[in-house]
Amino acid sequence: xxxxxxxxxxxRAGAPSENRSEPDVAxxxxxxxxxxxxxxKVARFRSCIELAHAEVHAVTPNNWLGKxxxxxxxxxxxxxxxxxxxxxxxxxxxxxxxxxIECSTYDIAIxxxxxxxxxxxxxxxxxxxxxxxxxGTLILWPDEHEPRLMSLVPPxxxxxxxxxxxxxxxxxxxxxxxxxxxxxxNALLISGPSKxxxxxxxxxxxxxxxxxxxxLLIGDEQ
Amino acid sequence: xxxxxxHFKPSEGFRARSKAVVDNPFLRQSFRGAMDFLMSxxxxxxxxxxxxESLRTLGEHIRQYNLxxxxxxxxxxxxxxxxxGIQVHWAETxxxxxxxxxxxxxxxxxxxxxxxxxxxSEEIELNHAAEAAGIGALESDMGEYIVQLxxxxxxxxxxxxxxKTKEEIARLFHEKVPGxxxxxxxxxxxxxxxxNVLREKFLEADIGLSxxxxxxxxxGTLCLVENExxxRMCTTAPPVHIAITGIEKVVxxxxxxxxxxxxxxxxxxxxxxxxxxxxxxxxxxxxxKDGPAExxxxxxxxxxxxxxxxxxxxxxxxxxxxxxxxxxCPVYTRIGGHAYGTTYPGPIGKIISPHMLxxxxxxxxxxxxxxxxxxxxxxxVKIPIPELLMRLREESFTxxxxxxxxxxxxxGYSPLMSAVWRGWAxxxxxxxxxxxxxxxxxxxxxxxxxxxxxxxxxxxxLRPAAKRLRDMLKERG
Ligand code: SF4
Numbered sequence: 001x002x003x004x005x006x007x008x009x010x011x012r013a014g015a016p017s018e019n020r021s022e023p024d025v026a027x028x029x030x031x032x033x034x035x036x037x038x039x040x041k042v043a044r045f046r047s048c049i050e051l052a053h054a055e056v057h058a059v060t061p062n063n064w065l066g067k068x069x070x071x072x073x074x075x076x077x078x079x080x081x082x083x084x085x086x087x088x089x090x091x092x093x094x095x096x097x098x099x100x101i102e103c104s105t106y107d108i109a110i111x112x113x114x115x116x117x118x119x120x121x122x123x124x125x126x127x128x129x130x131x132x133x134x135x136g137t138l139i140l141w142p143d144e145h146e147p148r149l150m151s152l153v154p155p156x157x158x159x160x161x162x163x164x165x166x167x168x169x170x171x172x173x174x175x176x177x178x179x180x181x182x183x184x185x186n187a188l189l190i191s192g193p194s195k196x197x198x199x200x201x202x203x204x205x206x207x208x209x210x211x212x213x214x215x216l217l218i219g220d221e222q
Numbered sequence: 223x224x225x226x227x228x229h230f231k232p233s234e235g236f237r238a239r240s241k242a243v244v245d246n247p248f249l250r251q252s253f254r255g256a257m258d259f260l261m262s263x264x265x266x267x268x269x270x271x272x273x274x275e276s277l278r279t280l281g282e283h284i285r286q287y288n289l290x291x292x293x294x295x296x297x298x299x300x301x302x303x304x305x306x307g308i309q310v311h312w313a314e315t316x317x318x319x320x321x322x323x324x325x326x327x328x329x330x331x332x333x334x335x336x337x338x339x340x341x342x343s344e345e346i347e348l349n350h351a352a353e354a355a356g357i358g359a360l361e362s363d364m365g366e367y368i369v370q371l372x373x374x375x376x377x378x379x380x381x382x383x384x385x386k387t388k389e390e391i392a393r394l395f396h397e398k399v400p401g402x403x404x405x406x407x408x409x410x411x412x413x414x415x416x417x418n419v420l421r422e423k424f425l426e427a428d429i430g431l432s433x434x435x436x437x438x439x440x441x442g443t444l445c446l447v448e449n450e451x452x453x454r455m456c457t458t459a460p461p462v463h464i465a466i467t468g469i470e471k472v473v474x475x476x477x478x479x480x481x482x483x484x485x486x487x488x489x490x491x492x493x494x495x496x497x498x499x500x501x502x503x504x505x506x507x508x509x510x511k512d513g514p515a516e517x518x519x520x521x522x523x524x525x526x527x528x529x530x531x532x533x534x535x536x537x538x539x540x541x542x543x544x545x546x547x548x549x550x551c552p553v554y555t556r557i558g559g560h561a562y563g564t565t566y567p568g569p570i571g572k573i574i575s576p577h578m579l580x581x582x583x584x585x586x587x588x589x590x591x592x593x594x595x596x597x598x599x600x601x602x603v604k605i606p607i608p609e610l611l612m613r614l615r616e617e618s619f620t621x622x623x624x625x626x627x628x629x630x631x632x633x634g635y636s637p638l639m640s641a642v643w644r645g646w647a648x649x650x651x652x653x654x655x656x657x658x659x660x661x662x663x664x665x666x667x668x669x670x671x672x673x674x675x676x677x678x679x680x681x682x683x684l685r686p687a688a689k690r691l692r693d694m695l696k697e698r699g
Contacts, residue, residue, distance in 0.1 A: 004312035007469065007523045011293040014531025019290040024284040025477045032273055048494065100383050110512040114459075135495035144509040150457045152451055170495075171480040179275045180476045183441050185507055186458070189499035194451035196413060197491070198365035198381060201259050204413040207364055208420060209451025209498075 029171045041133040041166045046217070048136025053205055054213040064216050065095050071214055072101055072123060081106060081117075081124040081154055083146040088127055101124050106147050117149060117199065118119030123156035130165040130173055130216075137191040137213070139173060141184045148186050157193070157210035163219035204217060224446065232563035239561040240590075249385060253558045256384045260549040263492025264600070269280050281485045282604040284478045287539035292530065295439045295472045296521065302442030306504040308517045316346035317617055319522050323348060323431070323464055324355045326518060330462060332357055332428035336420070338453035339363035340433030341379050341520055341543065342466045345578065348431070360427075362420050362452040364413065371398050377559030379566060380490045380545040383428065385558050388412070420452065425546065430456030434467035435521070436482060436541070439474050446500040447486060447635045449493075454500050463502075463514040469521050470530075470539040482542055485602035489544040524628075525577035532627040534613055538573045540603045545570075547597035547607060562587070562595070569597035573610045581618050581630030588614035664690050 001009075036044065046056050059067045072080060082094065083089035084105040093103050104121065126146045128138040138159055144147040153156055166171040170189070174180070181188075194209030205211050243249050268274040288295060301312045315321035321425055327335065337343060349370070352359035361370040365382035369375060376382030383391070392407035395415055396511050402415055424430075429511035432453055436445040444465050446453045457463045473479065486492045529535045548554040548568025559567035564575040564584070572591065576584040588611045597607040614628075621640065622632030649655050663686035670685045677684065 002312070003314045003318055003523075007521075007527060008293050008296070008313055010523075010527035011296075011469075011530055013535075014527065015293060015534060016290050016536070020287045023280060023287050023478070025280070025284070025481060028276065028481065032276065052497070100447050104531055106511055108511065110459075111461075111537065114425055118421055137499075138493055143512075144511060147510065147512040148454075149512045152454050152458065169480065170483070171477060174476055174480070179442055181585050183443055183476075183501060183503045185502070185504040185510065185513055187501040187503070188454075189495070189501075190497065192497050193500075194449070195497055196364045196450045198363070198368065198383055199391055199412055200386075201256055201358070201381075201410045202386075202409040204410050206417065207413055207450035207452070208362070208417060208424075208455055 004055050010048070025171065026175070029169060033169050033172075035168055035211060036133065038164070038166075041168060042163050042217070044133040045131055045136055045166050048133070049138075049213075049215060050169070052136055053195070054136075054192050054215055056215045056217055059216045059218055061218055064218060065091060067216055068125065069096065069099050069101065069214075071158065072156075075123075075124045075156065075212075077156060079104065079120075079122055080097065080100060080158075081097065081121050081150060083126065083150070085145045086127065088125065089145070092125055108152055110147070110149060121154045123158065124150045124154040125158045125160065126151050128159050128161040130167060130177070131161055132168075132170050132173055133166050134169045135191055137170070137189045140188040140189070140190060142186055142188070143184060148188075151188065151190065152209045155206065155210055156212045156214065158214045159190075160166065160216050160218065163217055225566030232579070232587055234563075236561060236563060239563065242563055243557045248387065248445065249558060250556065252385055252387060253555055256378075256381065257549050257555045260381075260545075262490065264489055264546060264549070265492075267488035267492045267494060277481060277485060278602055278604050279539040280481050281542075282540065284482060285542070285603045286537075288473045288478065289334075289470065289530070289536060289539055291474065292469070292472070295474050296469060298439040298474070299437055299442065299472050301521060302439060303444075304442075306442040307507075308442065308444075308502075308504060308519055311520045312523075313520055314523045316522075316524055317512060319346045319466060319520050319524075320348055320351035322518075322520050323466070324357065325517075326462065326464060327352070327355070327357050327429055328544065329370065330360075330428060332462070332484060333689060334358040334360065334423065334427045335429040335431055336360050336362050336423050336456050337366070338426040338430070338432040338448065338456040338462065339366050339382070339566060340431060340435055340466060341376075341459065342468055343431060344376065345524065346466075348466075359431075360420075360423055362423065362456060363448075363450060364416050364452075367416055368394065368421065371395075375565075377567065378548065379543055379570075385560070405620050420455075424455045424459045425462045427456075429462045430458070430460040430462060431464045431466065432457050434465050435472055435486065436479050437467060437472045438476050438479065439472055441476055441503060442516075442672070443476070443501050443503045444504070445483075445681065447496045447498075448500070449485065449491075449497040454498055457500060457502060458513055461514055462516045462518070463505075463516045464520065465502075466520040468523060469523055470525055470541075479670060484602075486542050487545050489546040489600065489602040522561075525579075528627075528629060529574070529577045535577070535627060537605050538577070538591070538610060540605050541570055541574065542603055543570070544581065544602055546600045546602065550596040550600045552592055552594060552596070562590075569607045569611075573607060573614065576614055576617075576628060576630075580627055581614075581633040583630075585618040588618065590613075595639060660686075660690050660692075664688055664693070 196207040618634035
C-alpha cells in the first residue's frame with residue numbers, strides 16, 4: 001500500500017458519521033458587510049491602502065502618464081519596466097522615452113535576464129484587474145504580458161487601477177468575477193509594499209519585494 | 223543548521239528550559255512586550271464583539287464542514303491540482319516527506335533551496351535532511367533567517383525571532399553575514415542587509431519551498447499568506463516550487479477562503495489583511511515568461527490522521543495557525559517558545575504535538591497550563607483548547623488500556639500516583655474513613671516532612687491543621 005492509500009484508509013476509517021451542513025458564507029457577508037456606493041468604496045480603499053504605506057494618486061485617463069512621469073522623476077528613477085502589448089504599457093512605451101525615461105519590456109523568459117531584472121530594474125508599471133475596498137487590496141492576475149515577477153522584484157511598483165473596478169470585499173470580487181470557474185496560474189492580492197516586523201516588532205518596508213507601492217487611481221472622484 | 227536534534231523529547235528538560243527564561247529578565251521582558259503588542263493589535267481589529275463572534279462561528283463551521291469531508295476533499299484536491307499540472311505527493315511520516323523533497327532536489331541536481339516560512343518543514347526537520355544530502359537550505363523569511371543564522375529554532379509560529387532583541391540581531395549579522403563590516407542596530411539597515419543577501423539567493427536557487435495556508439479543492443489552488451514577499455519569491459523565481467502542507471489544510475470551495483483569511487490575519491498580527499495573498503494554481507504555461515516550470519505539493523499526515531479519528535481530538539485540526547492562543551497564554555508569555563521543545567509551542571503546540579510525537583515524548587505537556595481559558599476564548603475557529611488539554615491529561619495519566627485513541631496512551635501513568643489518588647477518593651467517599659483519616663491527620667500532622675518535592679520549592683510545606691474544622695465547630699457549640 002502506498003502512503004496515499006494508507007492515509008486515505010485511516011481517514012476513511014476515522015471519518016465522522018455525520019457531516020455538518022454547508023456553511024453559508026454568502027449569508028454572512030450579506031448580513032455583515034454593507035454594500036457601499038462607488039464614492040465610499042474608493043474612499044475606503046484609499047484610506048486602507050494608504051494606512052498600509054502605499055501612495056495613491058488620483059488621475060484621469062488623460063493625465064496618468066504625466067503623473068507617472070512626475071512620480072518617477074521625484075524619485076530620480078529614469079528607467080521602468082512596462083508590459084508591451086497592453087494598452088497602458090504601449091502608451092508608456094510611446095510617451096516616456098521622449099521625456100527621458102528609459103522603458104524596458106519583459107518580452108523574454110526570465111531565465112534569459114534574471115540578473116538584469118533583479119539588479120538593474122528600479123521600477124515597474126502593471127495594471128490591477130480590480131481592487132477590494134474593505135482591506136485596501138489590489139488584485140493582480142499576471143499573464144504573458146505582465147509576468148509574475150514584474151510586481152515583485154523592482155523596488156518601486158506602480159499600479160494602474162480603475163476606480164470602477166473596486167469591490168466591497170474579497171468575497172464579492174471572487175463571486176462577481178466567477179473565479180471558481182477559472183483562475184490564472186498565479187493570482188495575487190497586494191495590500192501595500194513588502195514589509196516585515198520581524199526585528200523587535202519594528203515595522204520596516206521593502207523586506208524582499210517593492211519598497212514602494214504607488215497606485216494611480218483612474219476616476220477617483222474625490 | 224538547526225540546533226534542535228531531530229527527535230524531540232519535549233517532556234525532558236521542560237522545567238529547566240522554562241526556568242532559564244523565567245530567570246532571564248531580558249527574555250522575559252521581550253516576550254511580555256511582544257505579546258502585549260500582538261494582543262492589543264488583535265483587539266483593535268475586532269472592535270465589534272458581535273461581528274467577531276459570528277465570524278468565529280462561521281470560521282469554525284467552515285473548518286468542521288471541510289474536515290467532515292476530508293478524505294474526499296483530498297482526492298478532489300489531488301485531481302484538480304494534477305489537472306492544473308501540479309504534482310501531488312503523499313507522506314505519512316517526516317522521513318517520507320523528506321525523501322520526496324530530496325528526491326526532487328536530486329533529480330534536478332539542486333544545490334540550493336530557498337525556503338519561505340513553513341512550519342511543516344520545521345516539523346519534518348527538512349533543513350537537517352537537506353544538509354545531510356549536501357543541499358543548502360536557506361530560510362528567507364527575515365525572522366527565520368535570523369534564527370537560522372543563530373543556529374536556533376523559531377520561538378513563535380508567526381514571529382520566529384520574537385525572542386531576540388535588535389542588538390542581538392545586529393551582533394549576529396555583524397559576526398555571521400559575509401560582507402557586513404560595521405555593526406548597526408538600525409532596523410531598516412538590518413532589513414536591508416538581509417534583503418541584499420537573500421536577493422542573491424533567490425536568483426541562484428534551484429528550488430523554492432513554501433508552506434500552504436489553504437489548499438482549495440474545487441480550483442486546485444494553493445494559497446499563501448505573507449507580508450515580506452519572500453513567499454512570492456520562493457514560489458516564483460526558482461525553476462521548481464515545492465509546497466508542503468498538513469493534510470488538514472484543504473477547503474472545498476474558494477468562497478471558504480475569505481472568512482478564514484480575515485480571521486487569520488486579524489488574529490495573528492492584527493492586520494486587516496496581509497501584504498500578499500498568493501494563489502497558485504499551476505506551473506508556468508506556454509507563453510508565460512516566468513513562474514516555476516514544476517510545482518509539487520507534499521501532503522503530510524504525521525499523526526494528523528490519529529487526531530482525525532476521534533471526534534473530540536479532531537477539533538485540533540481546525541487550527542489555521544494564527545498563533546493567537548500563544549500570544550494570550552500566560553504560560554507561553556512567561557517561558558517563550560523554545561521551552562516547549564516542540565515545533566509548535568504554546569496551547570496549539572500542546573494539543574497537536576502529542577499526535578505528532580506520541581504521548582511517550584509529550585506526556586506532561588498538557589499539564590503546563592493554567593486552564594485559564596484564554597486560548598479557547600481567542601481561537602478564531604473556536605477550538606476548545608482547555609477541554610482538549612483535559613482530555614490529553616487523561617490520555618497521558620490513566621492506566622494503559624486496549625485500543626487507545628492515542629499513541630503512547632498512559633505514558634505518564636504511575637501505579638503509585640494512581641494508588642494515592644484512589645486512596646484519596648476512597649477517603650472522601652466514605653464518611654467513616656474520612657473522619658478517621660482527618661482525626662489521625664490532625665494528630666500526626668507534625669510527622670509531615672518539611673520537604674515535599676516540587677511543592678516546597680516555591681511553597682510552605684503542607685501540614686494538616688492541629689484541629690479539624692468539625693472539632694472547632696463542636697467546641698463553639
Ligand atoms: S489553536 Fe486557534 S488560536 Fe491557536 S494557532 Fe490554531 S487557530 Fe490560532
